[in-house]
Amino acid sequence: MAPKTLFEKVWEAHVVDEADGRALLYVDLHLVHEVTSPQAFEGLRLTGRRVRRPDLTVATVDHNVPTESRPSPILDAIARRQVEALRENCEIFGVTYFGIESDRQGIVHVIGPELGLTQPGMVIVCGDSHTSTHGAFGALAFGIGTSDVEHVLATQCIWMKKPKTMEIRVEGQLPRGVTAKDLILGIIGRIGVDGAVGHVVEYTGSAIRALSMEGRMTVCNMSIEAGARAGMIAPDATTFAYLESRPFAPRGREWERALAYWQSLPTDPGAAYNKTVVIDAGTMEPYVTWGTRPDQVAPITGRVPDPASLARPEDRAAAERALQYMGLEPGTPIQEIWVDRVFIGSCTNARIEDLRAAAAVVRGRRVHPRVRAMVVPGSTQVKRQAEAEGLDRIFKEAGFEWRESGCSMCLGMNPDILRPGERCASTSNRNFEGRQGPGGRTHLVSPLMAAAAAIAGRFVDIRTWDWDE
Amino acid sequence: MEPFRRHTGIVVPLDRSHVDTDQIMPKQFLKRIERTGYGEFLFFHWRYRPDGRPDPTFELNGPAYQGATILATGRNFGCGSSREHAVWGLKDYGFRVLIAPSFADIFFHNCIQNGLLPAVVTEEAARAIIDRARTQPGWRLTVDLERQILSDEADLYIEFHIDPQARERLLNGWDDIDLTLLREDRIRAYERRRPKWLPRVSQPSGT
Ligand code: SF4
Numbered sequence: 232m233a234p235k236t237l238f239e240k241v242w243e244a245h246v247v248d249e250a251d252g253r254a255l256l257y258v259d260l261h262l263v264h265e266v267t268s269p270q271a272f273e274g275l276r277l278t279g280r281r282v283r284r285p286d287l288t289v290a291t292v293d294h295n296v297p298t299e300s301r302p303s304p305i306l307d308a309i310a311r312r313q314v315e316a317l318r319e320n321c322e323i324f325g326v327t328y329f330g331i332e333s334d335r336q337g338i339v340h341v342i343g344p345e346l347g348l349t350q351p352g353m354v355i356v357c358g359d360s361h362t363s364t365h366g367a368f369g370a371l372a373f374g375i376g377t378s379d380v381e382h383v384l385a386t387q388c389i390w391m392k393k394p395k396t397m398e399i400r401v402e403g404q405l406p407r408g409v410t411a412k413d414l415i416l417g418i419i420g421r422i423g424v425d426g427a428v429g430h431v432v433e434y435t436g437s438a439i440r441a442l443s444m445e446g447r448m449t450v451c452n453m454s455i456e457a458g459a460r461a462g463m464i465a466p467d468a469t470t471f472a473y474l475e476s477r478p479f480a481p482r483g484r485e486w487e488r489a490l491a492y493w494q495s496l497p498t499d500p501g502a503a504y505n506k507t508v509v510i511d512a513g514t515m516e517p518y519v520t521w522g523t524r525p526d527q528v529a530p531i532t533g534r535v536p537d538p539a540s541l542a543r544p545e546d547r548a549a550a551e552r553a554l555q556y557m558g559l560e561p562g563t564p565i566q567e568i569w570v571d572r573v574f575i576g577s578c579t580n581a582r583i584e585d586l587r588a589a590a591a592v593v594r595g596r597r598v599h600p601r602v603r604a605m606v607v608p609g610s611t612q613v614k615r616q617a618e619a620e621g622l623d624r625i626f627k628e629a630g631f632e633w634r635e636s637g638c639s640m641c642l643g644m645n646p647d648i649l650r651p652g653e654r655c656a657s658t659s660n661r662n663f664e665g666r667q668g669p670g671g672r673t674h675l676v677s678p679l680m681a682a683a684a685a686i687a688g689r690f691v692d693i694r695t696w697d698w699d700e
Numbered sequence: 701m702e703p704f705r706r707h708t709g710i711v712v713p714l715d716r717s718h719v720d721t722d723q724i725m726p727k728q729f730l731k732r733i734e735r736t737g738y739g740e741f742l743f744f745h746w747r748y749r750p751d752g753r754p755d756p757t758f759e760l761n762g763p764a765y766q767g768a769t770i771l772a773t774g775r776n777f778g779c780g781s782s783r784e785h786a787v788w789g790l791k792d793y794g795f796r797v798l799i800a801p802s803f804a805d806i807f808f809h810n811c812i813q814n815g816l817l818p819a820v821v822t823e824e825a826a827r828a829i830i831d832r833a834r835t836q837p838g839w840r841l842t843v844d845l846e847r848q849i850l851s852d853e854a855d856l857y858i859e860f861h862i863d864p865q866a867r868e869r870l871l872n873g874w875d876d877i878d879l880t881l882l883r884e885d886r887i888r889a890y891e892r893r894r895p896k897w898l899p900r901v902s903q904p905s906g907t
Binding site: 247248250251252253255257259260266267269270273278280285286287288289294295307309310312313316327347348350353358359360373374375376377378379381382385386387388390392394424425428429455458460479480481485486488489492524545548549552642643644651661663664665666669670 | 716717718720722723726727728730731732733734735745750774775776779780781782783784785787802804805806809810813814863864865868876877879880881883886887890891894895896897898899900901902
């Protein structure tokens with residue numbers, strides 16, 4: 232048999248039918264949230280259709296739930312309507328729903344893995360572009376629009392044109408203080424925001440294998456920021472250890488059978504990718520974005536670039552616009568950029584390991600008096616775990632706000648937004664204009680770098696600090 | 701869905717690359733539970749100033765571009781969030797065709813699902829179209845999906861590219877769900893051979 236890539240194996244195992252150059256793929260897990268689903272359920276109602284597999288569908292509320300406290304009902308009337316609509320739809324269509332009061336509530340991309348719903352070899356979809364996160368387990372996971380959400384609800388299948396494959400091989404070791412977040416920012420900085428359009432990326436190499444599941448999820452999460460259809464990492468002992476004994480993971484003999492299948496998934500030696508990029512992990516640094524696209528990044532030791540120095544006219548114009556929006560002068564050292572706000576949260580970096588890393592930097596230190604900083608755990612489970620470990624106290628004693636779980640200031644659909652002109656060090660994934668609030672200025676960084684920025688009031692090179700890893 | 705064959709309309713230029721869906725439809729308008737009525741919020745923060753008045757420097761607000769149905773723009777249009785609200789907004793505003801050197805994957809797919817034509821042209825062709833729309837406000841273009849040609853009343857004649865399968869669906873106005881439901885027997889057969897150990901949410905193995 233010809234050698235195959237991880238992606239090809241998962242793809243082929245899910246083809247239900249083929250027509251006109253597209254495949255109809257079977258979906259093993261459909262995650263649903265309140266923002267991109269109401270119109271899909273409405274479509275089902277209008278056509279008298281049902282949810283084909285409520286047992287493979289899970290809904291939660293994350294995007295516009297308040298995180299300061301949990302008032303019931305939610306105060307914002309429109310958000311309340313959307314959350315209520317999801318609860319009602321789940322009731323009517325028989326879908327499992329983790330509501331605001333559930334201890335399984337959280338950001339969809341955090342709860343899928345932590346409940347053990349996300350498993351190797353699956354096809355996973357959600358009406359959300361960061362569904363790519365689940366690829367960290369060797370699943371084929373991608374975001375879809377609302378029409379497709381309706382399609383999956385009705386048929387449990389999705390049409391897709393076969394994407395091309397791209398290998399991003401990261402060899403070597405990440406230096407101390409350089410995290411999975413820095414690695415993916417470094418990669419996007421190198422290949423650009425459309426560097427992987429039309430491709431499913433597989434991350435390979437010794438530096439990827441050395442990452443924890445949390446780190447792998449951070450990397451796969453941001454694949455979409457390079458335009459990729461999905462990101463994947465081959466399952467291995469790290470994956471299996473993470474999954475074992477999670478609530479929805481198989482048990483006993485079923486675990487053995489699953490394991491045997493999962494072990495067959497990694498890319499065969501000699502399998503070909505359409506494209507390969509090789510990265511030396513040792514050259515990675517802590518990165519900070521300076522612009523309004525995730526590929527506008529500079530190392531912490533660098534400076535805000537001068538648009539005039541960019542080769543392509545298109546990049547020059549975009550950089551000029553970005554600097555104007557961000558209120559930055561060309562040539563400013565990154566370490567001289569002051570911040571007003573710090574946000575540690577989002578599906579990129581709000582898992583337990585991220586909070587542990589940030590807390591290690593914060594321990595025994597104080598948030599800078601000019602800065603307002605908050606930690607928003609990725610799920611209610613993460614919040615409880617962190618509290619059991621005493622991380623909440625470390626953050627609160629340092630002057631951080633400690634919140635309930637949700638997307639919060641990653642996109643500011645709830646009351647947490649930046650004011651115009653406010654500058655934020657954020658562990659999220661998008662620095663688009665107005666993402667965290669109209670006129671707000673977002674700099675993407677790792678949890679370590681965000682924690683340090685909260686203390687120093689500006690960006691600092693975490694590598695020069697002492698902290699207990 | 702209404703089939704798409706041929707369309708003639710005014711072209712509005714948006715000379716930017718990597719326009720993300722957060723700009724096309726900002727988040728504060730995603731709280732609605734309807735599929736319609738998004739046109740007035742399209743490009744909200746570019747279109748309106750903080751005081752709520754239209755920003756005269758933004759292309760869509762130019763008097764000559766009122767009633768435009770074709771948007772010509774830079775590469776990687778529609779990147780970022782998967783929100784279909786961006787496509788609903790473009791359609792509701794009146795757009796029937798988008799022209800760019802490339803589109804982001806999820807966004808492209810959302811366009812097809814809604815009968816909005818994303819026409820792919822070369823960087824040079826996109827530049828020529830943007831320049832013409834800019835220097836001749838009110839300029840009209842005819843988009844022929846059957847022949848995959850863009851043409852004006854003067855000498856412009858450009859071939860555009862679109863995935864053949866997407867083209868077919870637009871031409872026929874096909875709805876994906878109908879297509880899929882025809883394959884019920886295939887889906888059932890697949891379900892029969894699907895491994896039993898895969899998780900079901902209604903029966904966690906822990907309970
Ligand atoms: S945390 Fe941010 S990026 Fe992740 S799902 Fe929520 S809004 Fe989207």
